[in-house]
Amino acid sequence: MDPTTCRWFADGPIVSAVRGYAAGHMVAPSSAAIRRHVLAWFARERRDLPWRHTHDPWAVLVSEVMLQQTQASRIAERFPAFMVRFPTPRSMADASEADVLAAWSGLGYNRRALNLRRTARAVAADGWPQNVDGLQQLPGIGPYTARAVAALAFGQLVGAVDTNVRRWLIRRFDLADDATPARLQELADDLATARGRRIGAPEAASWMHASMEFGATVCAARRPHCEACPIARGCPSRLAARPVPVQRQPAFAGSARAARGALLRALVSAPGHALRLDSLPDIAPDPESILDGLERDGLAHRSGALARLGGGVAAGPPTTIEP
Ligand code: SF4
Numbered sequence: 001m002d003p004t005t006c007r008w009f010a011d012g013p014i015v016s017a018v019r020g021y022a023a024g025h026m027v028a029p030s031s032a033a034i035r036r037h038v039l040a041w042f043a044r045e046r047r048d049l050p051w052r053h054t055h056d057p058w059a060v061l062v063s064e065v066m067l068q069q070t071q072a073s074r075i076a077e078r079f080p081a082f083m084v085r086f087p088t089p090r091s092m093a094d095a096s097e098a099d100v101l102a103a104w105s106g107l108g109y110n111r112r113a114l115n116l117r118r119t120a121r122a123v124a125a126d127g128w129p130q131n132v133d134g135l136q137q138l139p140g141i142g143p144y145t146a147r148a149v150a151a152l153a154f155g156q157l158v159g160a161v162d163t164n165v166r167r168w169l170i171r172r173f174d175l176a177d178d179a180t181p182a183r184l185q186e187l188a189d190d191l192a193t194a195r196g197r198r199i200g201a202p203e204a205a206s207w208m209h210a211s212m213e214f215g216a217t218v219c220a221a222r223r224p225h226c227e228a229c230p231i232a233r234g235c236p237s238r239l240a241a242r243p244v245p246v247q248r249q250p251a252f253a254g255s256a257r258a259a260r261g262a263l264l265r266a267l268v269s270a271p272g273h274a275l276r277l278d279s280l281p282d283i284a285p286d287p288e289s290i291l292d293g294l295e296r297d298g299l300a301h302r303s304g305a306l307a308r309l310g311g312g313v314a315a316g317p318p319t320t321i322e323p
Pocket of ligand 1 (some may be wrong): 141168171172218219220224225228230231233234235236237238239241
């Protein structure tokens with residue numbers, strides 16, 4: 001396709017540059033211009049969040065894992081204290097599962113805490129891999145988290161596609177709602193690398209933050225702020241953005257997840273992180289099956305007449321830490 005016929009490229013001032021790109025001897029103006037505008041917007045409008053001040057891989061990993069499925073404002077309140085409690089992989093590797101789960105309490109999706117501890121133990125023993133492939137070998141780390149840490153901590157020129165990034169890429173580049181992960185990743189990588197321009201580690205990290213923040217706050221899910229958007233020019237979805245479907249979590253209230261949460265919170269608060277089994281019906285309905293599930297996930301275990309926080313001898317394999 002002649003790119004000058006595409007509506008994203010139809011802005012007059014860049015048409016000649018696009019022709020140059022089509023001839024194979026120029027940087028594509030689309031990704032370069034979009035990247036530049038989003039970075040400039042981020043420099044002006046960025047939220048001052050605690051994990052934005054560090055390139056320490058451990059702090060970056062902790063923040064990324066916390067942010068998955070939990071709101072940034074909530075994490076901003078909890079992240080500093082968590083990092084004081086576990087400032088290094090070694091500090092978490094040496095802690096018990098019960099201590100880690102107690103520190104994580106209230107953040108939800110508690111298996112993330114156990115996976116984080118497994119990763120801490122691996123890093124404390126062998127050090128940090130510094131690229132995506134190596135990071136993905138760590139217990140429980142999937143492609144998204146590996147890419148985020150590679151860019152934010154090690155300055156690698158890779159893109160990461162979370163829910164917010166996926167939404168703005170689909171809208172801005174007029175992709176189908178069911179665009180494949182491979183297509184979205186290709187686009188995110190193209191933007192991250194800026195087509196081979198020389199980029200330092202701080203800018204690599206800034207782009208990762210900017211891309212995620214832009215999707216979260218400007219090209220927002222329910223009401224995109226097209227009027228304040230730095231890349232509105234040429235956007236096919238401008239003032240007409242459709243919702244981008246995402247997988248919804250089932251209702252929390254009254255669910256098994258809610259009962260699991262209640263039981264875990266009770267164990268966290270109990271002296272020695274242990275409760276008598278015969279006291280559990282006061283805390284959650286159907287406590288036997290809830291406790292079975294917690295045991296399978298390594299979050300609690302039975303010990304004589306007690307339920308205890310944390311896995312027993314045999315906890316299952318790690319699940320992948322991903323959004
Ligand atoms: S113009 Fe609107 S729909 Fe397009 S990228 Fe900006 S905020 Fe999203």
